[in-house]
Amino acid sequence: MMKIFKKIIFFFALTLLVWGCESRVEDIEPEDNLSTDAVFSNFVNLEAAVIGVYDGLQDGDLIGTPDFIADFTSDNVDFVGSFTTLQDIRDFDADATNGTIDNIWFDVFDVTRDANNIIVNLENINADDVQGAPANFDALAIQFIAEARFCRALAYLVGVNNFAQPFQVDNGNTLGMPIVTEFFEGDVEPFQQPRSTVNETHAFIEADLLFAMNNLPASNGIRASSTAARGLLSRLYLYREQWAAAANMANDVVNTTGFSLASDFSFYNNTSSEHLFQVINQPDDPAIGSDFDTFYNPTSNNGRGDLPIAQDLIDAFEAEPTDLRFTVLTFSDVDAGNNPGLFTNKYPNGATNESDPNVIRMGEIHLNRAEANLRGGTTIGATPLEDVNAIRARAGLPALGSVTLDDILLERRKELAFEGARRMDLLRNNQNLKPGGGAVTAPGANFVILPIPDDELNGNPNAQQNPGY
Numbered sequence: 001m002m003k004i005f006k007k008i009i010f011f012f013a014l015t016l017l018v019w020g021c022e023s024r025v026e027d028i029e030p031e032d033n034l035s036t037d038a039v040f041s042n043f044v045n046l047e048a049a050v051i052g053v054y055d056g057l058q059d060g061d062l063i064g065t066p067d068f069i070a071d072f073t074s075d076n077v078d079f080v081g082s083f084t085t086l087q088d089i090r091d092f093d094a095d096a097t098n099g100t101i102d103n104i105w106f107d108v109f110d111v112t113r114d115a116n117n118i119i120v121n122l123e124n125i126n127a128d129d130v131q132g133a134p135a136n137f138d139a140l141a142i143q144f145i146a147e148a149r150f151c152r153a154l155a156y157l158v159g160v161n162n163f164a165q166p167f168q169v170d171n172g173n174t175l176g177m178p179i180v181t182e183f184f185e186g187d188v189e190p191f192q193q194p195r196s197t198v199n200e201t202h203a204f205i206e207a208d209l210l211f212a213m214n215n216l217p218a219s220n221g222i223r224a225s226s227t228a229a230r231g232l233l234s235r236l237y238l239y240r241e242q243w244a245a246a247a248n249m250a251n252d253v254v255n256t257t258g259f260s261l262a263s264d265f266s267f268y269n270n271t272s273s274e275h276l277f278q279v280i281n282q283p284d285d286p287a288i289g290s291d292f293d294t295f296y297n298p299t300s301n302n303g304r305g306d307l308p309i310a311q312d313l314i315d316a317f318e319a320e321p322t323d324l325r326f327t328v329l330t331f332s333d334v335d336a337g338n339n340p341g342l343f344t345n346k347y348p349n350g351a352t353n354e355s356d357p358n359v360i361r362m363g364e365i366h367l368n369r370a371e372a373n374l375r376g377g378t379t380i381g382a383t384p385l386e387d388v389n390a391i392r393a394r395a396g397l398p399a400l401g402s403v404t405l406d407d408i409l410l411e412r413r414k415e416l417a418f419e420g421a422r423r424m425d426l427l428r429n430n431q432n433l434k435p436g437g438g439a440v441t442a443p444g445a446n447f448v449i450l451p452i453p454d455d456e457l458n459g460n461p462n463a464q465q466n467p468g469y
Contacts, residue, residue: 040121043132050144053114053151054223057279060291062107062155063357065100066162067420068295068307073441073448074422074433076313076413080335081295081306092440092447096469102453103289108159112180115152119145120183146215150224153208153232154359160201162450163466166428167198167240169444175464176201194462195452202240209233219258227256228277231360234368239428243376250369251381253362261362261394265328268346269356276360286353296418297350298333298343305334308341312435313417316410324396325414344418363415366390371408384408391415405429423448 039045057063072079072090079090085100094101122145127137134140156177164176178193179201196204212229219225230249237246253259253276262274281287297303309330317326335341347355370387373380389399391411400407412425426433426443433441433448440447446468457463 036121040125041130043130043134043137046122046130046144049114050118050147053111053118053148056107056111056114057151057154057359058281058285058287059107059110060287060289060294061100061103062111062158063279063359064287064292064295065290066104066158067357068290068292068418069162070420070423071418072307074426075310075435076417076422077307078310079306080308080337080339080341081304082336083306086306089450094447094451096451096454096457096465098451098453100290101450102455104162104450105159105453105456107289108155108177109180111155112152113184115148115155116181116183118148119152119181142215143217146212147224149208150212150216150229150232153205153212153229156201156205156208157232157236160198160205161239161424163452164198164201165444165449166424167202168428168430172199172202172240173197175466178460178463179204188459192460192462195464202236205236206233209236218256222278222280224277227253227259228360230256231276231365234365234372235360238368238372239424241375243372244378244380246372247369247376247378247380250365250372253365254369254381259362261366261390264394265324267361268329268358269348269354274362275358276362276365278356278358278361280356281354283352283354287355287357288353291353291355292347292357292418293350293353293355296344296347298335298341300333301348302350305336305341305343308335308339308343309417313413314342317414320397322396323414324394325417346418358419363391363394364412364421367408367412367415370403371405371412374403374405374408 039049068077069086069089071077072086073092079086081087083100085094085098088094088098089100122141125141127133130137159177165174174197175195176198177195179196180191180193182190184191209229209232212224213226213233216224216226216229218227230253234246234249234253237243237249258273259276260273262272266272267274279287281291287293294303295306298305317323321327329345330342331345333341333343347357349355366387369381370384372378373382373387374384385400385403388403388408388411392399395414409425409429413422416422423433427448430443432438432443439445442448446466449466451469452463452465457465
C-alpha cells in the first residue's frame with residue numbers, strides 16, 4: 001500500500017473532514033483533479049482508489065493513538081510524555097477542544113469517506129464502463145466493495161469503542177456514532193447526522209463485516225479477507241456478550257486453513273500464520289501521525305520514551321517470571337524523563353516507523369473463544385482450558401488444571417498488552433481502569449470515554465456531546 005495512491009482518489013473524496021466545521025471543508029484544496037468519472041472509468045485508477053482506503057489505516061491517529069490511549073488510561077503503561085493533549089486524556093481531564101481527540105474522530109470519517117466512495121460508486125458500474133477491466137471485473141467489483149466495507153467497519157469499531165460507552169452500560173442504548181453512508185458530492189447536509197445508539201452502531205459494523213465475510217476470499221494477502229472479518233466479528237460479539245456467536249466466529253477462524261497460532265513470538269513484524277489483518281508499513285511508506293514506534297520506543301531507539309510499562313503490569317508478569325512475553329518481548333532503558341523503565345519491543349522500528357500493528361491475530365481469537373465458551377457454558381471447538389493452555393504453552397508457561405474468567409482476562413492482558421485491548425476488557429467486565437482509580441475511572445463514568453470534538457459540534461447541528469463534557 002503506497003501512500004502515493006491516495007493522490008489518485010477523486011476530487012470530492014479529497015474534501016477532508018466533511019463532518020467538521022464548514023470552514024475546514026472550504027479551506028481544503030484537492031490534491032488531484034481527477035473527476036469521479038476518470039477514477040471509475042479506468043481500472044488502474046479504480047484499484048488505486050481501493051488501495052487508498054487501506055492507506056487511511058496507516059494514520060497513527062486511527063490505528064495507534066487509540067490503542068496506546070487504551071493502555072495508558074488503564075493499568076498497562078504509564079504516559080510520561082510532554083504532550084498536554086495526551087496528559088489530559090491520561091488524567092481523565094480532556095475536553096472537546098483536545099487536538100488528539102479531534103484527530104481520532106476525523107480519521108474515523110477519513111476512512112469512512114474513502115470507503116463510501118468505493119461502496120456507493122462501484123455498485124452500478126460494469127466491465128463495459130471501465131477501461132482495462134479484467135475478465136473477472138464483476139467479481140472483483142464485489143470484492144472491492146467488501147474490502148471497503150471491512151475498512152469502514154474497522155474504523156467505526158475504533159470510533160464506537162472510544163467515543164461511546166460499552167454495550168454493558170444500558171444494554172447498548174447510549175449514544176454511539178453518527179452513521180454516514182453517502183458519497184460526498186459537495187452537499188454537507190447528508191453528513192450532518194445525529195448519533196445513533198451503540199446498538200445501532202454495532203449493527204452497522206456487523207452488517208459491513210458480514211458482507212465482507214461473505215464476499216472476500218479466506219486469504220487475501222495483506223488486504224482484508226473473510227477470515228479477518230470473522231475475527232473482528234468474534235470481537236464484536238464478545239463485546240456484546242453474544243457468547244455463542246463469538247465462539248462460533250472464533251472457531252471458524254481457528255479451523256481456516258492457513259491460519260494458526262505461531263510457534264513463537266517472532267511473528268511480530270514478519271509474515272506469519274498468526275496474522276489475520278495487520279496495518280502494513282514500510283521504510284518508504286511508514287506510518288504517519290502518532291504511531292506505535294514513536295511512542296513505545298525510548299530515545300535510544302529514536303522514539304520518545306513516553307510509554308514505559310506500568311508497575312502493575314510488571315507485577316502481573318513477575319508472578320510467573322519465566323513468561324516469554326515478559327522475558328523476550330520487553331527490555332530496559334530510560335523513559336522521556338530520563339528515569340529507568342521497561343519497554344515493549346513489539347514495535348522495534350523507532351528510526352523508520354515501519355512496524356506493522358496487529359489489528360486482529362490468532363492469539364486474540366483463541367482467547368475470544370475461551371471467554372465466550374466459558375461465559376456461555378459451551379465448548380464450541382475446544383474447552384476454555386484448552387484454549388488458555390495453548391496460549392500459555394507458547395509463552396513457556398505450565399498448563400493450568402482449571403480456568404476461571406479471571407484467568408482468561410489475565411491471559412488477555414499479558415498476551416494482548418500494548419495492542420489496545422486492555423481498556424475495553426476492563427470496562428466491559430465492570431472493572432476500574434486504574435487500580436485505586438476511584439469514581440472517575442470506574443466503568444460507566446463520564447470520562448472513561450472521549451468527548452465529541454468541538455469541530456463536530458460546531459459543524460453539525462445534529463451533533464450530541466457525551467454526558468459530563
